[in-house]
Amino acid sequence: xxxxxxxxxxxxxxxxxxxxxxxxxxxxxxxxxxxxxxxxxxxxxxxxxxxxxxxxxxxxxxxxxxxxxxxxxxxxxxxxxxxxxxxxxxxxxxxxxxxxxxxxxxxxxxxxxxxxxxxxxxxxxxxxxxxxxxxxxxxxxxxxxxxxxxxxxxxx
Numbered sequence: 467x468x469x470x471x472x473x474x475x476x477x478x479x480x481x482x483x484x485x486x487x488x489x490x491x492x493x494x495x496x497x498x499x500x501x502x503x504x505x506x507x508x509x510x511x512x513x514x515x516x517x518x519x520x521x522x523x524x525x526x527x528x529x530x531x532x533x534x535x536x537x538x539x540x541x542x543x544x545x546x547x548x549x550x551x552x553x554x555x556x557x558x559x560x561x562x563x564x565x566x567x568x569x570x571x572x573x574x575x576x577x578x579x580x581x582x583x584x585x586x587x588x589x590x591x592x593x594x595x596x597x598x599x600x601x602x603x604x605x606x607x608x609x610x611x612x613x614x615x616x617x618x619x620x621x622x
Contacts (some may be wrong), residue, residue: 470521472501473563477590482566487523497557499523505534511581513545513572521548524617525555525562530603531571535617542607544620547573549607551587551600567592567600571607577621579608 467488474483487499503519515536522535532552536545551569555562568586573579581604592600611618 467500470499470524470559471510471561472499473561473566475563477502477565477567479591487562489519490522495528496524496526497555499525499562499594510572510582512574515545522617522622525557525564527554527557529554529606530567530599531607533617535609535620544575546575547618549573551603554595567596569600569604571604573607573618573621574612575620575622577611579611 469486469488472485472487473481477483485501485504487501489497489499490500497524501521501523503515503521504517505602507517508515513536518539519565520537521538522537524533526532530553532550532555534548534550536548537543538545549571550564551567551571553567555564568583568590570582571579572582587600611621614621
């Protein structure tokens with residue numbers, strides 16, 4: 467498999483974190499990667515990410531979000547979908563980068579949607595059109611979950 471670097475950036479375009487991912491699929495406007503969670507355990511209160519959890523990650527160059535389908539280790543058990551509200555990703559042959567806009571959506575395996583980090587989003591100095599695009603991204607994700615569109619087709 468082909469490896470590329472994922473670069474998470476803050477809303478100002480500064481690199482916050484980098485990690486490797488393996489390309490699973492490429493389309494005209496997206497890339498899907500497989501990455502292994504290698505950070506310290508992260509307990510969000512409603513889900514725990516542990517070292518070794520496998521993330522299948524969709525990045526789009528024409529959408530204001532990315533989607534991470536989180537698996538318990540290297541199993542078929544899905545913990546949920548973590549969706550970052552971002553500017554459209556920059557995708558190349560060797561790297562994918564996205565500017566995080568703080569706002570996040572978590573989708574539980576049963577389809578329950580949790581909106582995260584609204585306070586952080588509210589404090590960002592964004593143009594009105596960017597703020598509106600971020601809010602429309604939440605609506606688009608809600609619609610995809612309701613329609614059980616890929617990758618939400620595994621929602622129970």
